[in-house]
Amino acid sequence: MNEHSAERLWLVVPAAGRGRRMGTELPKQYLMLAGRPVLAHTLARLHQAFPAARLCLCLDPDDAHFDSSWVPFTQWWRSPGGAERVDSVRQALVMLADVAEHDDLVMVHDVARPCVALADLERLFAALCEDEVGGLLAAPVADTMKRDDGQGRVARTETRRGLWHAQTPQGFRYGLLRRALDEAVASRLEVTDEASAVEALGLSPRLVPGRRDNIKITHPEDLALAGHILAAQRDDPLSSPGYEHEETS
Ligand code: C5P
DSSP: OOTTTTSOEEEEEEOOOOOGGGOOSSOGGGSEETTEEHHHHHHHHHHHHOTTOEEEEEEOTTOOSOOGGGOOOSSEEEEEOOSSHHHHHHHHHHHTTTTSOTTOEEEEOOTTOTTOOHHHHHHHHHHHHHOSSOEEEEEEOOSOEEEEOSSSSEEEEEOOTTOEEEEEEEEEEHHHHHHHHHHHHHTTOOOSSHHHHHHTTTOOOEEEEOOTTOOOOOSHHHHHHHHHHHHHHTTOTTTOTTHHHHHHO
């Protein structure tokens, strides 16, 4: 960890999804990417940035593909995934209730984002240490945005000014995040990320600009794209210095 290493950091990695949009039998976190499963890449990258952090990995209780040798962290927990992503993350927080302090930082990162750059992880962490609410990596929208009419035609063009793609990690203090997710689940609010649960409390998470290549592997073509991104990042010291070394050692 960097100069803020006094902060107690928990990493929560939801990895209990089936990834139906990939159209593969194997859940997407176990698809092979540059010689090893997506999940192993994601955990290695988080570990490279935060070697002293503690990890809670959300896995489907019936997961038959997971191999604990892919976890590089010394201290880690396995928690059972729930029906939706929010249930998986909330379950992880419930499991950590006895060991995490109210003001500890929790960073939640999708297992399906193996290309997150080291420099972005460090910058986000530094920003979270200074922020009362918390925040997320995000990238400004570049394309023109269309709203459909439900029948395959354009209803209108939305302004892209001020619009961002929400990425992960997203980080908040344990107590705040627990309250936000408890309330979101209790009120059956549809939340697809942690920030929207915090927003529902009337708070405004910080947008920390991140690289566009922090893609979420979702559709079949994303896997090849992630492979190209990882290859390009090997020569880029801001994304993953020493990553290849760690990978092959
Ligand atoms: O399906 P999607 O790509 O939006 O999922 C985002 C992340 O949430 C993935 O890392 C996935 O494994 C995780 N997830 C989960 N539990 C669920 C659904 C998704 O941990 N029930």
